[in-house]
Structure formats: structure tokens, C-alpha cells
Amino acid sequence: AQSVTQLGSHVSVSEGALVLLRCNYSSSVPPYLFWYVQYPNQGLQLLLKYTSAATLVKGINGFEAEFKKSETSFHLTKPSAHMSDAAEYFCAVTAGGEKLTFGTGTRLTIIP
Amino acid sequence: GAGVSQTPSNKVTEKGKYVELRCDPISGHTALYWYRQSLGQGPEFLIYFQGTGAADDSGLPNDRFFAVRPEGSVSTLKIQRTERGDSAVYLCASSLRVAGYYNEQFFGPGTRLTVL
Numbered sequence: 168a169q170s171v172t173q174l175g176s177h178v179s180v181s182e183g184a185l186v187l188l189r190c191n192y193s194s195s196v197p198p199y200l201f202w203y204v205q206y207p208n209q210g211l212q213l214l215l216k217y218t219s220a221a222t223l224v225k226g227i228n229g230f231e232a233e234f235k236k237s238e239t240s241f242h243l244t245k246p247s248a249h250m251s252d253a254a255e256y257f258c259a260v261t262a263g264g265e266k267l268t269f270g271t272g273t274r275l276t277i278i279p
Numbered sequence: 280g281a282g283v284s285q286t287p288s289n290k291v292t293e294k295g296k297y298v299e300l301r302c303d304p305i306s307g308h309t310a311l312y313w314y315r316q317s318l319g320q321g322p323e324f325l326i327y328f329q330g331t332g333a334a335d336d337s338g339l340p341n342d343r344f345f346a347v348r349p350e351g352s353v354s355t356l357k358i359q360r361t362e363r364g365d366s367a368v369y370l371c372a373s374s375l376r377v378a379g380y381y382n383e384q385f386f387g388p389g390t391r392l393t394v395l
Binding site: 171176199203208209210211212213216218257259265266267268269270271272 | 312314320323324327335338372381383388389
């Protein structure tokens, strides 16, 4: 079985500041890990994914995440926040590429 | 090309009524998934179809929930005797299932179900 824990249901950062959203996972087998973004009244959009290749994964909109097996973490970062980054972010895990198990989400607010 | 579409976008019903939610996957995608997202929560897996058959329905909460995909394309999620606790956004996703590879799931905008 897999599970995901997202620390911090709400995160606020100033425009231009570093964004750090935390995700820790639990998996009995080597996992595939994902970050999704959800804008109001829209579906989930894949930001980036880790599928056992490079541990540092670059995604869309300047986001990246690093898979750290020793820490069972897959934190999402962006060097400089933009107002358009305000959204809900979900970390997800799967073992066999079928059903995704999501965290409870982190709402990111950007302060002008 | 068109993405995953879901209809209706909003559905309001009364407790005890029957509802059907429709999902049109991306053309050619053989795998289709249903998830449920309650307020303040992440999406939770309900059921996964590979072609016409339900390959994994372990997430369906009880026997009031049922889903079909008779021709391997469009899917309908059916909820009988709705309860207020069924209120949520129901998300559909599809993927091009290729064995041995991770297949990205593309999500639709969801159907917001409100049970009064």
C-alpha cells in the first residue's frame, strides 16, 4: 500500500520568494511520484513526475522536485514565486502506474 | 485534440435520488479512472477500467456506487439512493495504457455533485 503526507495545508509566500511544498511518501515498492496543480474550477494538471530515472525532476512553469529515497521525500520547489502560481497542489504516489494515491493538498497563496 | 470531458459540470439532487455522471475520455485512451474529491481532501480512487472491464473497483465505497464502460470509451458512474455524504467533486481521468511504461493520467474538470 502507498500513502502520501503533505505537510502544511496552507502555504503563503511573497512574490519572488522561494516556493517549497513538502511531500513525504510511504510505499512498499519503488514508487512513481507526481505533483499535480489544481486551479479553481479546473481539473488536475500534471506538473512533474518521477518514474525512477533522474532523481531531480523538472516540470512545467519552473517547478522542480527531488526524489530522496533516504528521506522518503519528494518536495516541490520553485526559485521565484509568481502570482499565477496561486493554486492547490497535490502530491501523489503509485506503485504500478494504475490508481493514484493523493495527499490532502497544499493551498499556495502568493503575497504581492 | 480534445481533453477529457465530464457532464454535467454541476449536479444538484435530493437525498435518496439516483444520479448518473458521464465521462468522455481522450480518444484512443484505453484506461479510464474515476476519483472522488471531497471538500478539503485530495482525490480518492474509486474504480479503474481497462477497455470495457473494471480492472480494479476496490475504491467504490459501497454497493450504491456502480460504473460502466460498455464500449470501452465513454463511462458512466451511477449512484443509487444518494446520501448527503456523497456530495463531492467526481473526477475522471484517462490514459493510453502501454504495458511496461508509466502512462500519464489526464484529468477532466470534474462533476460537482451536491446532495441536499
